[in-house]
Amino acid sequence: VQSVAEDFDFFYFVLQWPGAYCDSRHSCCYPKTGKPAADFGIHGLWPNYKTGGWPQNCNPDSQFDDLRVSDLMNDLQREWPTLSCPSNDGMKFWTHEWEKHGTCAESELDQLDYFEAGLKLKQKANLLHAFTNAGIKPDDKIYEMKDIENTIKEVVGFAPGIECNKDSSHNSQLYQIYLCVDTSASKFINCPVMPHGRCDSRVQFPKF
Ligand code: 5GP
Numbered sequence: 001v002q003s004v005a006e007d008f009d010f011f012y013f014v015l016q017w018p019g020a021y022c023d024s025r026h027s028c029c030y031p032k033t034g035k036p037a038a039d040f041g042i043h044g045l046w047p048n049y050k051t052g053g054w055p056q057n058c059n060p061d062s063q064f065d066d067l068r069v070s071d072l073m074n075d076l077q078r079e080w081p082t083l084s085c086p087s088n089d090g091m092k093f094w095t096h097e098w099e100k101h102g103t104c105a106e107s108e109l110d111q112l113d114y115f116e117a118g119l120k121l122k123q124k125a126n127l128l129h130a131f132t133n134a135g136i137k138p139d140d141k142i143y144e145m146k147d148i149e150n151t152i153k154e155v156v157g158f159a160p161g162i163e164c165n166k167d168s169s170h171n172s173q174l175y176q177i178y179l180c181v182d183t184s185a186s187k188f189i190n191c192p193v194m195p196h197g198r199c200d201s202r203v204q205f206p207k208f
C-alpha cells in the first residue's frame with residue numbers, strides 16, 4: 001500500500017529574545033498592546049526538511065483568519081508579540097507566519113491547532129525559568145555558549161540550535177533559539193539538521 005507522502009519532516013520552533021531584536025541595527029517597535037514581558041517570544045513554528053531546506057507559502061487560498069484564533073488572542077499578544085515597526089497589534093506577524101510557514105503544515109494542523117501548538121510548546125520549554133535557575137540572566141553580561149546550550153539540553157532533552165546577532169557595538173548576542181519538534185507539533189525531538197547559527201563561543205545576554 002502506498003503511504004501518503006510527508007509534506008515535511010519536522011518543525012523548527014523558533015523563539016526570539018526581544019532585547020536582541022531591539023538593540024540590533026534595525027531596532028524595534030513595541031506592539032500596540034504595550035512592551036512585551038522580558039521573556040522569550042515566539043517567532044514561529046516552521047516546517048522543515050531533514051535535508052535542511054523547507055517549503056514555504058504552500059497554500060495561497062488559506063488566508064490567516066483572526067476569528068479562528070480569537071480565543072487565543074490574549075495568549076498570542078503575550079507570548080507571540082511582534083517587535084517590527086511601525087507599531088501594530090501583531091496581526092501582520094501572525095498572518096505572515098501562518099501564510100509562509102503554517103500553510104505548509106496544514107496536513108497536520110489547522111490554523112487554530114497551529115497557533116495553539118506554538119503556545120503549548122513555549123510553555124513546555126519554559127526557557128527563561130531554566131536559564132534563571134542556571135544563573136543565566138538577561139543582564140548584558142557575557143555567558144559561555146556551552147553553558148547556554150547545556151541548560152537548554154537539560155530541560156528540553158535535546159540540543160538546540162542557537163542564532164546570534166550583533167548589537168550596535170558588534171557584540172555577539174543571544175537572539176534566537178531553535179528547538180526541533182515532531183510533525184504533530186507536540187514533542188521535542190533531536191534535530192535532524194541544525195539551523196546555521198552564527199554565535200561566538202562567548203555571547204552577551206542583553207537586557208530588555
Ligand atoms: P534569515 O535569512 O533571516 O535567517 O531568515 C529569513 C526567513 O527565512 C525567516 O524569517 C524564515 O521565515 C525563513 N527561514 C530561515 N531559515 C529557515 C529554516 O531553517 N527553516 C524554515 N522553515 N524557514 C527558515
Ligand code: 5GP
Binds near residue numbers: 052053054055056
Ligand atoms: P541562506 O543563504 O541563509 O541559506 O538562505 C538565504 C535565504 O534564501 C533564506 O533566508 C531564504 O529566504 C532562502 N532559502 C534558503 N534555502 C531555502 C529553502 O530550502 N527553501 C526556501 N523556500 N527558501 C530558502
Ligand code: 5GP
Binds near residue numbers: 081084096100
Ligand atoms: P520569517 O519570514 O523569518 O518567518 O519572519 C520574518 C518576518 O516577520 C519579517 O518580515 C519581519 O518584518 C516580520 N516580523 C514582524 N514581527 C517580527 C518580530 O517580532 N520578529 C521577527 N524576527 N520578525 C518579525
